[in-house]
Amino acid sequence: MRSWRFLLSRRWLGFLLVVVLLAYACWWLGTWQFHRLAERKQSNAVIRTNEARDPAPVGDVLAPGRAVGPDQEWRLVKATGTYDTADTVVVRYRTRDGDSGIDVVVPLVTGDGTALLVDRGWMASQNQGAAASDLPAPPTGRVTVTGWVRVNATDGTDVTDHSTRAISSAAIAPTLEHPVYGGFIDLKAEDPAPATALLPVELPELDNGPHFFYGLQWWFFGVLAVFGFLYLMYDEWRAAQRDEPTVREEVLEERKRKRAAKSAHKQAVRAAYERERAKERTGR
Structure with a gap:
């Protein structure tokens, strides 16, 4: 074997x-x-x-300059203040169902002067953005908002001409005159309601995905x-x-045959030589 x-x-x-x-x-x-x-x-x-909990005062969850903790995202918070429409920030390249559009972020200046960035929702638009005059106006005067806390984005957050590609309070804060709460919120409701509402932000899917x-x-x-x-x-x-010879065995067998043929040839030559010598002796 x-x-x-x-x-x-x-x-x-x-x-x-x-x-x-x-x-x-x-x-x-x-x-x-x-x-x-x-x-x-x-x-x-x-x-x-977090989605099942009652809305908490914004000051109990967020603080100026403090990052949102991983256990705080999507927590419902409530805040009251006045929208600062002059510092509205347009978030470009926000598609929904294949349509291009933008998100509209408006700072809500609360009673203590701290601004809360509110993503008021999505509207269809060219990806480059929209003029301020094209944006639906938020409610004027004193407004109470409820929304989900979100973590700052880390890429594409540069703000140019009140426009950005991703929302970050750390990037938007230097453009405002007020201190700004860390993170931002996705709007759920406004009181009073606006004349023209934007499409609300889509909540995350809570399935396990394809990882398993x-x-x-x-x-x-x-x-x-x-x-x-x-x-x-x-x-x-x-x-x-297997019983059949392998390639190496075939080579060895071929060599054996050649050696046998060569030996047989030598023997035949030798036998012929001996016969000739025998004839010579007989002839003498």
């Missing part, structure tokens, strides 16, 4: 290294997806809890790579055990 020595060949050692690296990569990617699933579940639990199936998929690929290697290894070992 042949041994497994072929596994020590350079070809099989290289093959084994590739399979080990591939299996490790699939295991790591699957684990990463399951970690993302755990984070998604934790985030969804926080959102469900992606994780299983990556692990399946890793197991498939290992079993594929084992099958090919067994197949080569089995081929060596």
Whole structure:
């Protein structure tokens, strides 16, 4: 019975290294997806809890210059003040159902002079933005707003000519004359109601996403790579055990035949030589 020595060949050692690296990569990617699933579940639990709670005074949740904590996002808060429409900020490139549009952020100056950034909602528009005169006016005078707390964006937050691509109180605050609460809110309701309302912000989906199936998929690929290697290894070992000669054995057999033919030729020449010598002796 042949041994497994072929596994020590350079070809099989290289093959084994590739399979080990591939299996490790699939295991790591699957684990990463399951970690993302755990984070998604934790985030969804926080959102469900916060959405179910009664609105809290904005000062109990937010503070000027303080970042929003991960357990505070989507918490409902309530604030009363006056909209500062002169410092309205347009958020570009906000699509909805395939339509281009903008979000409209208006600072609400509360009773103690601190401004709360309120994303009042979405309206259809060219992605470049819209003129201030085209924006629906918010309620005038004293307004009470209720909204969901949101964390500042980190990319695309630069403010130019009252326009930005993502909302961040840290980027908008330097353009205002008031201190600004950290984070911002997505508007849920205004009292009194505006003459023309913007489309409200869409709440996040609270499903678990595709992470579980992606994780299983990556692990399946890793197991498939290992079993594929084992099958090919067994197949080569089995081929060596068959009764039919392998290529190497055929080569050896061919060499044996050539040596036998050469030996037979030498013997024939020698026999012919001996016969000729015998004839010479007889003739004498």
